[in-house]
Amino acid sequence: MTSPVLQVAKLGVDDAAGNPVLAGISFSLYADEVLAVVGCSGAGKSSLLRALLGELAPGIRRVAGEIFCCGCAVHDADVERLRLLRAQQCAWLGQDPAQELVPTQRVEQLLLGFVPKTPEALSDAVTLLHAMGLPADDTFLHRYPHQLSGGQRRRVASILVLLKRP
Structure with missing residues (x-):
């Protein structure tokens, strides 16, 4: 069986005051699969996507869990590895x-x-x-x-x- 392209295990993200933004998020995504992330305004959709790319907003921090994207441990990757991941293997299309x-x-x-x-x-x-x-x-x-x-x-x-x- 192939490995997931994206794997998230028990991800937790808090805001600057220590309030949970995301808690216990886990999923795997394989090549050619699609995952829809839906929720009301402020539910944490953008925070989740930013965490997946290793690019959380100022004041937001990962407090738990692991993120693996294309074999890269996003949560432990250095700046250069994240830059290559974003440039070569990922794409972001924002709200506008x-x-x-x-x-x-x-x-x-x-x-x-x-x-x-x-x-x-x-x-x-x-x-x-x-x-x-x-x-x-x-x-x-x-x-x-x-x-x-x-x-x-x-x-x-x-x-x-x-x-x-x-």
Whole structure:
């Protein structure tokens, strides 16, 4: 049997005052599986995702448990190992995906900035544009983020994550 891509065991995270933000979180996620994290505002969804990437907000700290992502013990990893994990194996799409777009880069630059500049990469980007209901013509590819609708910005930001193949 294959190992999980992500494994969390009895994770506990507290705020600066020592109040629990997350308590006893455990799960395993295997390749090609999807996990939906849902809850009301303030439930700790973003804190969980930040903990998984080893990037808790100021004042928030892990107080218990272990996190293994792609074979890396996130809770014990040094800064360089975490940087490589985030850059090469993980992807984050925040609550406002449009904020992930660099305002001075055209759509084409954004799409090809995250992948090697190969014909295959361009083909993957075009395939994802079509799958997301976006045009792949020069007019669209030469637009800046401010020239896109909110929905188009969210879809382009989603494509950026998918192109990394996290």
